[in-house]
Amino acid sequence: MAIQSIFIVSDNYAVLPEFCAGAKKLADSVTAVVFGDEAAAKEHISCGADKIIFCPVSEEGAPEDYAAPIAALVKEQQKAMVMVNNSIRGRCLAGKLSVYLDTAVLGSVNDLSVENDALFCHRVVYGGTAQRKESFTAPYGVITISAGIFEAPAETSGNAEVLPIAGEPSQPIRRISRNEKKEGAVNLVAAKRIIDVGRGLAAEEDLEMCRNLAKVLDAEVGCSRPVAENNKWMPKACYMGITGVQVKPELIVVLGVSGQVQHIGGINKSKVIVAINKDKAAPIFKNADFGLVGDMYKIVPSLIEKLS
């Protein structure tokens, strides 16, 4: 195989079957490093890994505190790849691991390929303008990867050896409090239909109109970056794009979005793209299956009426 050893480091048990299945195709040995107690690790004994190493994070602690012991574990191999779940904590772990292993992080990898026994990581750069193919030149490599890149196995099997991590966590930062987020979680990644709202929307109140269209189409509502980041009309978790959520619904209705590469990179896996925009020259029309050049404030209410 291209690689002897892959270490999967994840703060989320749910991605293990998919990551293990992907890693098994690339490496002889797959070790999953997880965060929780032994009992939790044992529940995932058949995730597909050869070994599960658990880091018993305390109530006050955080997965990031285990970066040094995990790096020591990886260094028992002369060469290895570390595949980290692309979450906020995961990215923090990846950065720390890369320093301890003296190698780069290739982040948000969207494809892995093997050519002549060398592993290549593919990722998007320049806000979606290009796809870069890179390989590590150091003995170790660290990548971050999101769910959905590998094929998830229909069922898992296996009987991993479960062991505790050796070494102690280091905790330079004290947590004062932790609270669950209030905003309702929208799962755009899993949505079958999406209404995509862009800067063409004149006022926050007009989101109501978009929500009404979503209601008649049984869709979720998402947006482009400026709507979430500049206007703050929707939570950041709702913006689609290379740097945001990447969606693959059956239908996406794109309202008042110009269609910059950054945004297209987040929606171009959609099966059918419908675009409504005033500007005939907007690049979104080149990326749409059906486009209406016109005023969304006239089209959307009329469409709601016809679909109701």
Next chain:
Amino acid sequence: MKIIACCKIVPNEEEITILPDRTLNTAEASLKISQYDLNALESGKVLAAESGGSMAALSIGSSSFLENSKIRKDVLSRGADELNLVIDDAHSFSDSLQTAKAIAAALKAIGSYDVVLCGAGSSDLYLQETGIQVGTLLNLPVVNNVTGIKAASEHTLEVERTLEEEVEVLEVPLPAVLSVSSEINVPSVPSMREIMKAGKKPVNLLSIDEELAPSASIAEQLAPQQQERRQETIEGDNEEAVNALAAFLRKEGF
């Protein structure tokens, strides 16, 4: 509090053109401060004002980027009292650890600081790792995706960090390195006065002596192939046009 905000100068990705062989032409793109670093500069400006401290900016890159006086002024009009530059034409900085090593070396050359601020990720490579790597290289506490910063004492910050499903509040001993989320603020537009003052602020050239070998190499960089779409486009927002859209949706089974 002495704050250092890191900012990267990048070609404006909206002005990058794609050549027929799908390679990129960045030569004609104008320069800009990497978008998310504007959030770091803004956070630093606010924290410096609140703590009665100062902020310096730090940038590392090639001479073609950093010798541009317009971009230097742009950085200095956003709250920094001075600008520290490491001009390096020998390295490509296409790998985040290489960049982080150079920043860590520059911070050592600067000597004293309390808070180092970085943006969430750069507009060009968007690895979202450099800040974490800098802090780890210097053996300092690091936090990413920071959505709030308050000075708790002379030696500690109270930092809010927003994760996917929870918000945590952390007590961070200084010095520390923080990567701020783009949600933390809306960067202010420099005033005329700030722009006027920017030209008079000091620019310090630092030299670093650090082994900066890359640990990854680029095999290929190409524009993505355009996905085939039907591009059936109708002009108009009248009844007829909306009927056509409704018919299309029905035909597709929605």
